[in-house]
Ligand code: SF4
Ligand code: SF4
């Protein structure tokens with residue numbers, strides 16, 4: 001049997017299977033490339049561009065670029081991280097991100113990515129958009145103020161739950177998340193808290209009701225460990241959120 | 257060392273709270289006994305700690321809170337004129353924070369709701385004393401109005417984060433806040 005094909009990521013050899021993208025292979029190998037709209041369980045969407053790397057010196061979104069043998073991929077460089085930081089800053093000012101009052105704080109991939117990129121300010125002027133919340137559903141709250149338009153809930157509801165409850169409407173700067181029901185309200189869909197779509201949001205939009213701050217700030221997934229030190233951050237958050245409140249959780253999300 | 261060697265001048269530091277809750281200033285006090293070490297190197301100018309009302313020429317200005325009225329903007333501009341280095345301290349100074357959650361509501365509606373719909377000190381009238389600073393249409397963070405040199409996020413930032421940045425600045429370096437010190441909540 002021949003050795004598996006590899007490419008290099010910042011000098012480290014990463015093995016990949018035919019058809020895998022650079023980011024899929026990196027996540028499988030436990031190597032970190034910042035990403036927001038990618039989730040290992042779903043087909044890549046390629047919209048946030050936070051996973052941008054250079055392949056042979058050219059910029060490419062690593063979640064949608066096929067891995068090829070011998071490719072030289074650079075990711076963790078000051079120049080690329082500065083570009084990622086600017087992208088993340090734009091996401092912060094386009095929405096309303098008031099972390100101290102957000103139930104997702106500490107478990108949020110946008111916030112954790114910002115921490116990891118050393119983002120101390122949003123740099124740009126804020127849009128302060130007006131995005132009313134949807135509290136119609138008995139089990140779930142939708143706070144659109146924090147939506148980064150990653151489409152993970154759209155993909156989960158369509159491809160896993162078979163309900164097609166969410167969609168991205170409009171285009172460009174006017175793009176926004178909508179609910180596919182006659183009233184546009186979540187209560188008028190057949191979405192339940194058990195759906196995959198209720199558990200994939202990387203930020204604090206789709207939240208279970210009546211669980212507010214069960215785990216104190218400071219004891220949450222990315223408070224204990226930086227996102228860059230996690231092989232699969234999405235899995236760590238899912239594990240933690242499915243479990244007991246993390247009053248005493250260890251840094252890998254497990255109870256001692 | 258001879259007797260004529262210059263004594264290192266203490267750095268002048270001014271602090272203020274604009275549209276903030278003084279939580280960030282509580283965090284400054286939370287650096288506890290390290291304040292004594294700090295006071296060997298700095299002296300406070302205008303600050304709630306000294307109760308000096310006017311800001312003089314300073315090396316460092318530290319500002320908590322965002323901008324919710326005309327007086328906030330005036331004080332911020334004065335700090336920018338007087339301080340060589342300006343630090344935005346805490347969530348409200350950096351993104352408007354809690355006060356900015358009014359930004360999607362119209363100001364007349366807010367004033368009606370607060371002063372007209374409930375009986376209060378102003379007997380159902382919107383206060384219009386000329387001494388009162390006019391509220392801004394929206395709450396803004398500091399960097400949208402003046403140049404800010406350094407940011408310490410957090411609600412409030414921890415004493416350790418404040419200490420890390422201050423000791424860095426006193427040593428003449430910008431020290432990045434690592435994991436655990438950089439927090440938005
Ligand atoms: S979604 Fe994340 S970044 Fe946005 S307010 Fe919540 S914790 Fe902060
Ligand atoms: S609600 Fe969450 S999962 Fe859905 S598009 Fe917005 S950020 Fe992504």
Ligand code: FES
Nearest residue numbers: 046048049051063
């Ligand atoms: S993770 Fe690749 S574009 Fe979003």
